[in-house]
Amino acid sequence: MNLNLTRYLLGFFILFSIFFSAKDLNLNSIEEEIIKNNREGKHQLSQKKLSDILLSGDLNKEEEANILFLMATTYRSVNDYMMCIDYLNKASAIAKQLPEDNLLRMKLDYEYAFVYFDNNQYDKSEEVMKRIAAKKYLNSYPEDNSYILMQEGYLFLLKKQYNEAEKKYYDALKIMQAANSCNLPIVYAKLMNLYSKKKNIAKAEEIYDVSMRVSDSCNVLKYKIFTASEMERIYKENNLFGKAYLIGSELDSLRRLENQEVKISEMHIVDKAYTEKEQLIKEKSDIWKRTVVLSVIILIALLALIYFYKKNRKIKRDKLLMRDELEQMKQELDSYSQNSENLTDSGRYFFLTSDDLTDRQKELLIHLADGLSNKEIAEKLFISENTVKYHTKNIYNILNIKDRKDFFQKLRNN
Known part of the structure; x- marks a missing residue:
């Protein structure tokens, strides 16, 4: 009973918190928390917090758009680009109603550029990057500007304009060093690829070692995996298969730690719950309707508690009756067993002559x-x-025997 009571009380308080939480949001604080969680690989914590806020229903348009934007960045951090774009589209639809100079509108452009680039949709990414450049990179996050420079560098790399790519990469590296040194492995991976194209493998290996040290010091597992994957690819591309095998073994161990596919699967389960409840919350937008819904929930919870309390009492009574019956049965069997000791061997094993029983059944x-x-x-x-x-x-x-009592009766008769 205590377990059932605890479960239903917990469910009640969760529902209660959904209806009355998420007021007066501190968007800057939330964004810092989400960035920190995602960087440390705690994507599920990010998604749960953002889902809870969205489910609260107590958001103005700007708050809702920002939370949807952060959900998009969370999905991109686990390489789920389809979900990222879906949330970006939701956030953009709301952001169009905000003032032209609202910072979120620029942040959305940056995120579109990143997800299109990560998903190898370079034409779409380049189109967004041109829009960002036309607005003179208006963004309060220097890291984002570093990422844009890296992407521009990669487009030069694809065109084999290595000197131009190298300049973009080092410009990005300089910004990232000042903004957030823990994100340097992203730039290092781009430089490794550049020097691989220039057939300077020693320089790529040197940068790889620096990148792994930074990832270790910052305790960012995904960057270790990202950098090691890039180094493995470089070795294979240059026919250094022995080195590729060694780094591949290390990479397998790192991937087992990350267990990224499980994270994505679990996040989708939570997201499904959010999607199903989103429409319900929009329909019950005013306080009066929320009060009615909450009252119904409380009533159902109380009825459920009463039902399970009574059911639990019945189960206990049934267990006591069953225990008494088993005890009585045991006493009867003991009595039959004592009586069986007086049977002769010839009578006791009358069933051994039956051809319908297997040897195993006779042994039993x-x-x-x-x-x-x-x-x-x-x-x-x-x-x-x-x-x-x-x-x-x-x-x-x-043998046409009713029960154990009948069995011992037949033993005595034989």
Whole structure:
């Protein structure tokens, strides 16, 4: 009963918090928390917090758009680009109603550029980047400008304009060093690729070592995986298969730690719950309707508590009755077993002449005739008690025996 009561009380308080939380949001604080969680690989914590806020229904348009934007960045951090774009589209639809100079509108452009680029949709990414450049990179986050420079550098790399790419990468590196040194491995990976194209493998290896040290010091697992993957690819591309094999073994260990696919699967489960409830919350937007819904929930919770309380009491009563019946049955069986000791050997094993029984079934009946319990028979025959019961039932049907009492009666008669 205590377990059931705890579950329903917990469910009640969760529902209560959904209806009355998320007021007066501190968007800057929330964004810092989400960025920190995602960087440390705690994407599920980010998604749960953002889902709870969205489910609260107490958001103005700007707050809702910002939370949807942060949900998009969370999905991009686990490489789920389809979900990222979906949330960006939702956020953009709301952001169009905000003032032209609202910072979120520029942040959305940056995020579109990133997700299109990560998803190898370079034409779309370049189109957004041109729009960002036309607005003179108006963004309060220097890291984002570093990312844009890296993407511009990569587009030069694709065109084999290596000097221009190298300049963009080092400009990005300089910004990232000042903004957030823990994100340097992203730039280092781009430089590794550049020097691989220039056939300077030693320089790529040197940068790889620096990148892994930074990832270790910042404790960012995903950057270690990202950098190691890039180095493995470079080795294979340059036919250095021995080195590729060694770094591939290390990469397998890192990926097992991350277990990214499980995270995505679990996040989708939570997201499904958010999607299903989103429409319900929009329909119950005013306080009066929320009060009605909350009252119904409380009533259902109370009825559920009463139902499970009564059910639990009935189960306890049934268990007591069953225990008494089993005890009585045990006493009867003990009595039959004592009586069976006085039977002659020729009468005790009358069933051994039956051709309808297998040797295994006859062996079981011998133990039964000797007065052993189901548990003792199971131990002797190395089977479960349920198997003993199953075989006994079949044997009784074959020999036309009603129950154990009838069995001992037949033993005495024979």
